[in-house]
Amino acid sequence: MANFTGSDDLHGATFKDVDLSEARFAGADLSRAVLRGVDVQDVEIDGPWLFDGDHFLRVNGVDVRPFVDAELNRRFPGRELRGAKTPEGLRAAWEAVQRTWAQTLERAAALPAGALDESVDGEWSFAQTLRHLVMATDVWLGRAIQRKEQPYHPAGLPNDDDGGGTAAYEDTSVFSATSPSYADVLEARASRVAMVADFLATVTAEVLAEQRDNPHAPEYDETVLSCVHTILDEEWEHHRYAVRDLDALESASGSK
Numbered sequence: 001m002a003n004f005t006g007s008d009d010l011h012g013a014t015f016k017d018v019d020l021s022e023a024r025f026a027g028a029d030l031s032r033a034v035l036r037g038v039d040v041q042d043v044e045i046d047g048p049w050l051f052d053g054d055h056f057l058r059v060n061g062v063d064v065r066p067f068v069d070a071e072l073n074r075r076f077p078g079r080e081l082r083g084a085k086t087p088e089g090l091r092a093a094w095e096a097v098q099r100t101w102a103q104t105l106e107r108a109a110a111l112p113a114g115a116l117d118e119s120v121d122g123e124w125s126f127a128q129t130l131r132h133l134v135m136a137t138d139v140w141l142g143r144a145i146q147r148k149e150q151p152y153h154p155a156g157l158p159n160d161d162d163g164g165g166t167a168a169y170e171d172t173s174v175f176s177a178t179s180p181s182y183a184d185v186l187e188a189r190a191s192r193v194a195m196v197a198d199f200l201a202t203v204t205a206e207v208l209a210e211q212r213d214n215p216h217a218p219e220y221d222e223t224v225l226s227c228v229h230t231i232l233d234e235e236w237e238h239h240r241y242a243v244r245d246l247d248a249l250e251s252a253s254g255s256k
Helices: 065-075 087-109 126-145 182-202 224-253
Strands: 211-213 221-223
Touching (some): 087 224, 126 182, 126 224
């Protein structure tokens, strides 16, 4: 079976009458791709940036993004608050996502020992997802907003294959070389949740409007508000992944 990686340039390629069934596209750029007369039975698309910018995802001439957004809001009450722009609205948004995470953590705690360190379909384990959220908070709150020189918790897990990778970290040795225990992960995660809550408790509209450097690309500016929005987006997107994988773990263990 052929494998294509980042070194293969397929930009502008045409695939006609080819069999791509059961193909897997991970981290691929499919922007402006056109699919005509294709068989899309049982196709699964996961695009974390689906709702970014003024773009579309048309299926048979219909932009499906608003329908997907509305359905995710229905499944995860409180998600609709993630675009809040006022201090009060952001506090409500943070409380909502953490209530949802609290319920999910209770659900995860019922799984057999070791299950939370298992990868599902090659993705991060549940524990690794929590570690990544520790890192995301450190990048966008500690580094970007608060401008700390070394904001990173050793239990954090950077995403080293996203193109930007570890660009925000001068010294990656701060991260643990071995996987921390799940108890340590929960402790690190709780500390970062509290950090965001403490910041939002006193933030003002004036601070939200202040400029900050993008931690992955310092030549670009962000506002404090956009940094908070990134934190909220990370929380909801990775919660969606976590719930998806918990479904699979529960099914495999017979615990549901």
